[in-house]
Amino acid sequence: MVFSSLIFLYVFLPIVIILYFISPKWFRNTLLLIASLFFYAWGEPKYVVLMLLSIIVNYIMGIVIDKADAKSKRLTLLIVTILINLAILGYYKYAGFFIDIYSDITGQNIVWEAVPLPIGISFYTFQAVSYIIDVYRKDVKANRSLIDLSLFITLFPQLVAGPIVRYQTIDEQIKSRFTSSSDLMVGTRRFIQGLGKKVLIANPMGEVADQIFALSAGDLTTGTAWIGIIAYSLQIYFDFSGYSDMAIGLARIFGFRFEENFNYPYISQSITEFWRRWHISLSSWFRDYVYFPLGGSRVSHQWKVYRNLLIVWTLTGFWHGASWTFMAWGFYYGIIICLEKKFILKWLEKIPRLFRHVYVLILVMIGWVFFRADNFSYSWDYIKTMFFMTENGSYDYNTIVYLMDYAIYFVAAIVLAIPVYMMYQKWSETKAENSIGFAIPLRILQTVLYVGLILIITMFLVNATHNLFIYFRF
Amino acid sequence: MKILNLLLPIAMLAVLVTGLTLFFTTEDREVSEMENRELQTAHFSTSVQDIISGKLTKEVESYISDQFAFRDDWMKNFVKFQSATGKTVIKDQYYVDARTGWIVSKAADLVPEEDLDKFVGDFAKINEGLSAHNIPMAFFTFPAKATYVREPSPSYAPEDMGIKNNARLHEKLTANGIDNAKMMDAIPNGVDVHNMFFKTDHHWNMYGAYQGYLAMMKNMNARIGEEIQPIPFDENNMNCLSNDFSGSWNKVLYMTVENDDQICYNYPENFESQFTVYMGKVGEGKEFKFNDIYGAAKNMPQDELVSYATGYSLDYAMLTFLNNDYDSDKHIVIVKDSYMNAIQFHVASHFKQTTIVDLRHTQGDPVDLIAELNPDYVFFAYNDRNFNVVEQY
Structure with a gap:
């Protein structure tokens, strides 16, 4: 089920919220688990079994690892469990890719019927692996309650597109939590903001990006190519951060506090900073479970730091999809971050702030071209067109129409991609806390505006033609 | 403070629960008039296979979306929102000038060469088949609104390729030995195309149809060797309905474009008595009169919307007109699309027998179908945007 659908918004969500708050506290986790399984089964009825299998394996292995005393035994059990998790993920996500490589190398024609990728498998597998590693490291105790552990993995707000929640973050909340009126x-406000980001900005931007990336390289003008990649950059940010906002907001309604997943990445002044602000839960997962175990930056030789960075970033790219373009995209960031570590960050400090933003935005947009395009050849052609290296002209009818028709969405997206509204919100909330005279009109106005926003979102949803979340396919 | 904090959550829940309640209490609709399609109703695939494959859940989602309370109003408001936010091409199909009420289609691209070849190839086969039966044929194109009404379009809109596509088609028809003519060439230069078409529909209006009829008769005379005088256009004989008009393009835009379109009629009184019409071949089924086929809208209440189809005629697979006051004793077959509907009686009024065929509603080989009628001449008459008329091939 998709958050930005009428069935979720007008059927699933009100029913679950009402049932949750009229249920006795002891039943609430079970209710959320049932709701989460139903939520997942709605879109992937047959794959719910696969997810349950993954949960049971991790539940049992968590307890076994927790009980084991010998370090070598614990390590063996950990490796076995990680391999089981990665085998499930690998079969559905990477098998076809590796078989293609094997066929290309050996010349053998292996018949492989591609299996559809179960939605959210990359997210829940990473959550399960983080749990197992944390148990192994004795950072947490293994959860003896199958319902509670299942809830951690399946909790519907974050199940299919993150953020990747660490067990440590919500361990205590699963056992006991309270939803205050402020929560x-x-x-609610966060959920509506996220829904608005997805439906009112990401979807229209997606229409533009899809149409432009569907043009053949010969039909692209420089202006259209820039509009296409700016639209895609905004689409992917608002799509994914919108989903994270909805997840964080919904979790808050049910008394959970998730970590932030985005922090205005497009205001970054270096690529290193960008990745501290973009998909934070994935970056920190790779940092804690891959980069640090490899030695991180505390290694004997500087080249090993670069090696570790390249491994982590290539794996980050590979996590997004089984293709060379995703790996190249990850490697691209690995190289830039290595270069920044080596000398670019020092250079950046010396140039005006505006140029640092331009530097980040251009590199990120070039990265998104590889991410969005279907193959390298199209990516190169696209980038060449962006920088006037083709004879396709600077603009055409499409360029003007996209600019005229989507100006309002571009402006809204750019304004909301910088923390202006967040600053206003902080200021108004602080003022409301100190003055009831300010709080009353603020809350009334907020209610009117957010209800209006729900109605506008509903209007878009009834007309929806473009609605899947980009990160569903990861 | 606590109550203030609860304002928004309660308001959101109230909106969602109201939506849910309205969904369950509003009666389901089978069809959407506006979208011109069947809606998903509560008839679901419930086998185990359907549940496992996700078919059931998809149907339920479609059901909730299709039967969402006030769906048409939500969609209508979305079109208004698009217009208000300056969208150039509304619903990705039309330019709209709200001030004048004109809806203009998005510019067409060049039709691919292979599509034109296929189209002409189909007619070459028909031509060959009919020749074998000694039945002469000609192919006429009527001017389509989308081709000739290009204003008001935005200044930066690309050129519409309709006229070029039509010219290429006629060149190919000629090259393949198929007799053909563009009706637009026979319409006097002084006729303003903006007077020929409905503002909000893809068809021509009565005045435009009449120009088409005059052009068609001129071209028919040249082929059948007659000198039939068409009924001259009489402005004083124009009778218009006061009903609001439901234009096909305006329907796509949920009737959001205000306009002054009207269904009008222009025919001599004796039409009402001079024809016997059969839905099929002569003698097949019930006999009909002029008013049974043409202008159903004349009998509709004034507050009801009328369309081109109800205004003039529906598309029938075959109509045979027997005429007791004819100029020529020939039997003519006209294979057509809906453009012909407004003037079919006008043309039929000159011949002893006229058979009108709509290949979209017939089955089998068109050559066999026409040969069986044994006509003196066959005319194919299609609007010039129509490149998919012989589906049987």
Whole structure:
């Protein structure tokens, strides 16, 4: 089920919220688990079994690892469990890719019927692996309650597109939590903001990006190519951060506090900073479970730091999809971050802030070209067109139409990609806390505006033609 | 403070629960008039296989979307929102000038060469088949609104390729030995195309149809060797309905474009008595009169919307007109699309027998179908945007 659908918004969500708050506290986790399984089964009825299998394996292995005393035994059990998790992920996500490589190398024609990728498998597998590693490291105790552990993995707000929640983050909350009136307000507001980001900005931007990336390289003008990649850059940010906002907001309504997953990445002044602000839960997962175990930056030789960075970033690219373009995209960031570590960050400090932003935005947009395009050849042609290296001209009818028709969405997206609204919100909330005279009109106005936003979103949803979340396919 | 904090959550829940309640209490609709399609109703695939494959859940989602309370109003408001936010091409199909009420189609691209070849190839086969039966044929194109009404379009809109596509088609028809003519060439230069078409529909209006009829008769005379005088256009004989008009393009835009379109009629009184019409071949089924086929809208209440189809005629697979006041004793077959509907009686009024065929509603080989009618001449008459008329091939 998709958050930005009428069935979720008008059927699933109100029913679950009402049932949750009228249920006794002891039943609430079970209710959320049932709701989460139903939520997942709605879109992937047959794959719910696969997810349950993954949960049971990790539940049992967590307890076994927790009980084992010998370090070598614990390590063996950990490796076995990680391999089981990666085998499931690998079969569905990477098998076809590796078989293609094997066929290309050996010349053998292996018949492989591609299996559809179960939605959210990359996210829940990484959550499960982080749990197992944390148990192994004795950072957490293994959860003896199958319902509670299942809830951690399946909790519907974050199940299919993250953020990748660490067990440590919500361990205590699963056992005991309380939803205050403030949680309800903040959670509701965050959910509507996320829904608005997805439906009112990411979807229209997606229409533009899809149409432009569907043009043949010969039909692209420089202006259209820039509009296409700016639209895609905004689409992917608002799509994914919108989903994270909805997840964080919904979780808050049910008393959970998730970590932030985005922090205005497009205001970054270096690529290193960009990745501290973009998909934070994935970056920190790779940092804690891959980069640090490899030695991180505390290694004997500087080249090993670069090696570790390149491994982590190539794996980050590979996590997004089984293709050379995703790996190249990850490697691209690995190289830039290595270069920044080596000398670019020092250079950046010496140039005006505006140029640092331009530097980040151009590199990120070039990265998104590889991410969005279907193959390298199209990516190169696209980038060449962006920088006037083709004879396709600077603009055409499409360029003007996209600019005229989507100007309002571009402006809204750019304004919301910088923390202006967040600053206003912080200021108004602080003022409301100190003055009831300010709080009353603020809350009334907020209610009117957010209800209006729900109605506009509904209007878009009834007309929806473009609605899947980009990160569903990862 | 606590109550203030609860304002928004309660308001959101109230909106969602209201939506849910309205969904369950509103009666389901089978069809969407506006979208011109069947809606998903509560008849679901419930086998185990359907549940496992996700078919059931997809149907339920479609059901909720299709039967969402006030769906048409949500969609209508979306079109208004698009217009208000300056969208050039509304619903990705039309330019709209709200001030004048004109809806203009998005510019067409050049039709691919292979599509034109296929189209002409189909007619070459028909031509060959009919020749074998000694039945002469000609192919006429009527001017389509999308081709000739290009204003008001935005200044940066690309050139519409309709006229070029039509010219290429006629060149190919000639090259393949198929007799053909563009009706637009026979319409006097002084006729303003903006007077020929409905503002909000893809068809021509009565005045435009009449120009088409005059052009068609001129071209028919040249082929059948007659000198039939068409009924001259009489402005004083124009009778218009006061009903609001439901234009096909305006329907796509949920009737959001205000306009002054009207269904009008222009025919001599004796039409009402001079024809016997059969839905099929002569003698097949019930006999009909002029008013049974043409202008159903004349009998509709004034507050009801009328369309081109109800205004003039529906598309029938075959109509045979027997005429007791004819100029020529020939039997003519006209294979057509809906453009012909407004003037089929006008043309039929000159011949002893006229058979009108709509290949979209017939089955089998068109050559066999026409040969069986044994006509003196066959005319194919299609609007010039129509490149998919012989589906049987």
